[in-house]
Amino acid sequence: MGQQRHFDEELAELRTKLTRMASLAEDQIDKALAALVSRDAALACEVIERDHKVNAMDVEIDESCIELLALHQPAAHDLRLVTTAMKLSTELERISDLSESICERAIELNEEPQLKPYIDIPRMGSLARVMVKESIDAFVKEDAALARKVIGDDDFVDDLMEQLFRELLSFMVENPHTISRAIRLSFIAKSLERVADHATNIAELVVYLVEGKIIRHTSPTVQS
Secondary structure, three states: HHHHHHHOOOOHHHHHHHHHHHHHHHHHHHHHHHHHHOOOOOHHHHHHHHHHHHHHHHHHHHHHHHHHHHHOOOOOOHHHHHHHHHHHHHHHHHOOOOOOOOHHHHHHHHOOOOOOOOOHHHHHHHHHHHHHHHHHHHHHHHOOOHHHHHHHHHHHHHHHHHHHHHHHHHHHHHHHHHHHHHHHHHHHHHHHHHHHHOOOOOEEEEEEEHOOOEEEEEHHHHHH
């Protein structure tokens, strides 16, 4: 009984570590977007500097999971929880990497006049940020329905990115002097689209955790 209680406590601690890492990754997205919109190079540098904290948390969670597997040899749901946690922390680490990339492009954009008002990119960022938060909420609550909602929301982000790409292409066609800025904004939009993809990956992991069903690389019909 004592060993099981100790294992349960370690699982609870693992969940806590993941929620802390998720909170930091979400904050990285928020600050990266703020740095872009406000043209705040100092804030962008702060986000870049903080990425190492997320990397360290990824390593710490991986080590915790390996120790849990080695010492307790969990089965069924507990095994899925530990393996899901390992993959989830990797997804969060990549989200932080993308926030860092956005800040690098923002710093470069600050060296030139602003190409256009930032409207669609903050909308994309807000949607992607909500997807990340809801995917983590789905993990904490083991809510497969919420996870499936997150998967569906990815289409909205994709639509916004395509709309933005068409707009930036028109800038480049009409005025070649805008090309470098338009390309950097395209990279930022692509980074946000990938943030949404990582949130989708987390949501797919939650469905696996709750239902034991692998839905990645499957059609929307199979996912639902």
